[in-house]
Amino acid sequence: MTDAPTYEMERPSKPAMLRGLRCKCPNCGEANLFSRYLKVVDQCPHCAETLSHHRADDGPAYLTILLVAHILGFAIHFMWVMWQPSPMVMATTLATGAVALSLFLLPRLKGMIVAIQWARRMHGFGHQP
Structure with a gap:
């Protein structure tokens, strides 16, 4: 019976993910x-x-679309129930919000995914002493 390979240092996922969300190195966070x-x-x-x-x-990109679509779905409902703006105002406001939110989230979610891969030693991140 063979044991799974063990590594000298385990890489904790949560701190790495938080560093990735801040667009910092998953190892040092600096x-x-x-x-x-x-x-x-x-x-x-x-x-x-x-x-x-x-x-x-x-x-x-998939995570960004998922999050932005859910946030905008709530925003559409909220805007319509509270203020009932004209369709042009809603389209302009929500399109601007979607672009801004997408540009904000995309690098942070990419950083998180890179950090998850690093922490779990996926792809080329594994087998390093």
Whole structure:
């Protein structure tokens, strides 16, 4: 009977996810995770952790759409019940809100997904001493 491989240090998921949501390195929480809007740095400049292994792909976009759609669904209902604005006012307000909220959430959710992958040693993040 073989045991599963054990690692010297377990990586706690919750602190890593919170650091990812702040767009910080999941290992140290000090340096920025992104060099540009959605470009993950290859290596953390503070702790030298390699972050180029991530495979976030479409996950952040799906989560962003899911969250923004639910928030806007509530906003549509709330706006209509409380104020009954004209359709043009609702469309303009909600479209602006959707774009702003999407631009705000997308890098944070990508950071969270990269941090989850790092904490669970997924893809290339595993098998490192």
